Amino acid sequence: MRKRKRFTAGARGRLLVYGLPLAALVMILTLFVVKIASQEQVEVPLLDAQKLEAQDGLIDRDHPIPFDMDEDKDKDDDPAPSEPVILALPNPDPEPEPSESLTDPDQEDLDPGLTIITPDLVYAIADPVNIYAAPDLASDMIRSVSSGDSLIKLAQLEGWLQVQLRPGLEGYVRDNQVSHTRIFVPKTGESYYVQNRQVYVRSGPGTQHAMEGFALRGMSVKVLESGQEWSRIRTEHGLTGYMFNELFGPDKPADEITELERGRYMYVDTEEANLRESPSADSPKIGAAFMDDRVYQISDNGGWSK
Secondary structure (H helix, E strand, C coil), rough: CCCCCCCHHHHHHHHHHHHHHHHHHCCCCCCHHHHHCCCCEECCCCCCCCCCCCEEEEEEEECCCCCCCCCCCCCCCCCCCCCCCCCCCCCCCCCCCCCCCCCCCHHCCCCCCEEEEECCCCCCCCCCEEEEEECCCCCCCEEEHHHHHHHHEEEEEEEEEEEEECCCEEEEEEEHHHCCCCCCCCCCCCEEEEEEEEEEEEEECCCCEEEEEEECCCCCCEEEECCCCCEEEECCCCCEEEEEEHECCCCCCCCCCCCCEEEEECCCCCEEEEEEEECCCCCCCCEEEEEEEEEEEECCCCCCCC
16 A cells, blocks of 8 residues: 655645745735726727827726816816917007197198198199299298199188198198189180080170170080189180180080081171181182072071071
């Protein structure tokens, strides 16, 4: 028979010394594995702190990641989005600072009768309009402007206006030669067109003067002497007299009238009237009519009768 081996006291001591720690280690590892296997994972969105967009990921419900929303705590670990920077551009035309006094020291030497007014625009209504260095016709003439030109009105004196043509060029003009409304003023030597159907030509600048004849719509007139309301003109047929400025202008009307049909008998009221081939003093003479001769007027263009 084989005899059973018996453990001695020294062998049992070594078994306890090495076996117990090993058994404890195995038990700890087993518990750890079981713990991990039993944990439940939940899919939740992660918040992107920079773009504030939801990101997909997994997070342990039992061990959540701390997220501090307190703005007073340390922000180095979770920097906030940068705020937009607004740049203030300099004002190209800064408003002048208000002065302590509204009185310009340079105005102390102005004429006491001069009234300072808010600058506004006025227009020349004569041709030309002379600008003087002082409110006196005997002073030096600085510049002259044409009708329709604009000026800046600075101040007003009896009978005169202080005006500015451009920065640094100021002077005085007669107040009856400018207006706040731009109006048509004919220029001497220029030609224009009659605008109305029949416009009378008078012996003087006004309706109280006798009629010398008339001009028809579309006929050209040449300004011999320009005026503010009436101008001395000569029609294309040679009739000379005065015509109201508002009745002719630079644009030729489309519906031009060359003559008016008459169909009536008339009497010659001059000693001798030449008969010509066409309505012009340059055309050949073909006959003559004398005082009180009875003639049949076919048509009339304001200066000549057929």
